[in-house]
Amino acid sequence: MFLTSIHLRQFRNYAEQSVAFSAPKTILVGENAQGKSNLLEAVELISVMKSHRTSRDRDLVQDGHAQGQITATIDHGPPEATAAMGVRMTLRASGRRTTVLNGETLRRQLDLLGTLNTVQFSSLDLELVRGGPAHRRDWLNGLLVQLEPLYAHLLQQYGKVLRQRNALLRKADKDESGLPIQDLSASLAVWDAQLAALGTRLIRRRARALERLTPLAQQWHEQISGSREALRICYRPSVAREQPEQWDSPELLQASFLEKIKQRAIAEQVNGTSLVGPHRDEVDFLIDETPARQYGSQGQQRTLVLSLKLAELTLIDEVIGQPPLLLLDDVLAELDLNRQNQLLDAIQTRFQTLITTTHLSAFDAQWLKSSQILTVEAGKIIMP
Ligand SMILES: Nc1ncnc2c1ncn2[C@@H]1O[C@H](COP(=O)(O)OP(=O)(O)OP(=O)(O)O)[C@@H](O)[C@H]1O
Numbered sequence: 001m002f003l004t005s006i007h008l009r010q011f012r013n014y015a016e017q018s019v020a021f022s023a024p025k026t027i028l029v030g031e032n033a034q035g036k037s038n039l040l041e042a043v044e045l046i047s048v049m050k051s052h053r054t055s056r057d058r059d060l061v062q063d064g065h066a067q068g069q070i071t072a073t074i075d076h077g078p079p080e081a082t083a084a085m086g087v088r089m090t091l092r093a094s095g096r097r098t099t100v101l102n103g104e105t106l107r108r109q110l111d112l113l114g115t116l117n118t119v120q121f122s123s124l125d126l127e128l129v130r131g132g133p134a135h136r137r138d139w140l141n142g143l144l145v146q147l148e149p150l151y152a153h154l155l156q157q158y159g160k161v162l163r164q165r166n167a168l169l170r171k172a173d174k175d176e177s178g179l180p181i182q183d184l185s186a187s188l189a190v191w192d193a194q195l196a197a198l199g200t201r202l203i204r205r206r207a208r209a210l211e212r213l214t215p216l217a218q219q220w221h222e223q224i225s226g227s228r229e230a231l232r233i234c235y236r237p238s239v240a241r242e243q244p245e246q247w248d249s250p251e252l253l254q255a256s257f258l259e260k261i262k263q264r265a266i267a268e269q270v271n272g273t274s275l276v277g278p279h280r281d282e283v284d285f286l287i288d289e290t291p292a293r294q295y296g297s298q299g300q301q302r303t304l305v306l307s308l309k310l311a312e313l314t315l316i317d318e319v320i321g322q323p324p325l326l327l328l329d330d331v332l333a334e335l336d337l338n339r340q341n342q343l344l345d346a347i348q349t350r351f352q353t354l355i356t357t358t359h360l361s362a363f364d365a366q367w368l369k370s371s372q373i374l375t376v377e378a379g380k381i382i383m384p
Pocket residue numbers: 011012013014030031032033034035036037038039058059060061062063330356358376
């Protein structure tokens with residue numbers, strides 16, 4: 001896939017700006033707070049329809065304006081080699097966004113998925129290793145919606161059921177000691193069934209994706225660490241923790257999901273929230289069998305995140321048959337020359353890459369030679 005151009009209108013600190021991408025690599029250089037990450041965020045939005053920086057469209061629209069717009073053209077290469085695709089997303093300070101794909105307004109927004117696939121890598125991604133489980137679930141979701149757009153629909157439905165179920169649990173009356181007064185299990189049953197059915201489908205898809213991602217991540221990890229350390233990725237769904245073989249059977253998995261809900265019934269009523277399901281899943285990264293989260297050094301954690309990102313890139317390429325875009329926000333200068341070069345070797349010219357930086361001096365000369373370099377200054381992009 002190749003993003004050939006993007007046009008921003010009243011988006012973040014951009015009033016009106018067009019950018020034409022003319023090389024496989026584009027470096028966006030500028031001082032702090034000029035709009036480098038904002039541009040990457042616009043690409044992220046038309047790719048996965050979410051920004052990792054905000055969940056409110058109001059923040060994305062330029063201050064003082066009612067709406068903002070991102071317009072982009074994307075080429076898909078062989079085998080499907082379509083004519084250029086056109087996307088226009090209109091964001092509103094209040095109200096829903098609208099998305100137009102090739103001239104047609106999408107009735108279901110999620111149908112945009114697959115138009116532009118991306119892998120993001122920013123300095124924040126160290127949180128993937130260091131942060132809480134929610135970071136890893138978000139990461140997994142972001143990858144899965146690109147691998148199989150059906151996953152996005154399932155996730156959306158699961159979220160709805162979860163919210164309804166939580167509302168019911170929250171409303172339950174409790175006595176002074178915080179214990180539930182009435183037994184909610186009858187009214188919860190209908191939600192339990194839906195939660196387990198949808199949850200099972202999410203869990204199985206997560207397990208499958210991690211199964212395919214792991215060997216790729218291991219290969220990259222071996223290469224970057226010089227085979228010194230072994231990486232293991234361990235998926236731990238909040239149901240069926242002990243028997244991975246259950247994942248092959250949706251019936252067994254669903255039964256154990258419902259069983260787990262039963263076990264946690266009192267705890268759920270006391271806490272007033274759902275405690276079982278993919279929204280509670282965890283993924284462990286182990287380096288030489290020790291959790292990277294607690295014991296990994298900075299360097300080990302960086303190597304791990306870089307391996308995961310490269311694995312995502314190759315997995316999407318493999319599954320979709322089109323290379324995704326790579327978005328590198330502020331991260332390249334943080335890698336030492338060896339890791340920079342590993343990354344360069346990995347992406348070659350196959351993956352279109354957008355890179356932000358405050359200083360070109362941090363880059364290997366090789367990168368600079370083959371790149372389009374754009375300067376970002378106060379919401380304007382200056383082409384050379
Ligand atoms: N809705 C908005 N309307 C107008 N300006 C905005 C809006 N949202 C953010 N900004 C401005 O955008 C700027 C931040 O842009 P961005 O995050 O892209 O910076 P950056 O160039 O990536 O900087 P850094 O090098 O620090 O990461 C800030 O000055 C901020 O005030």
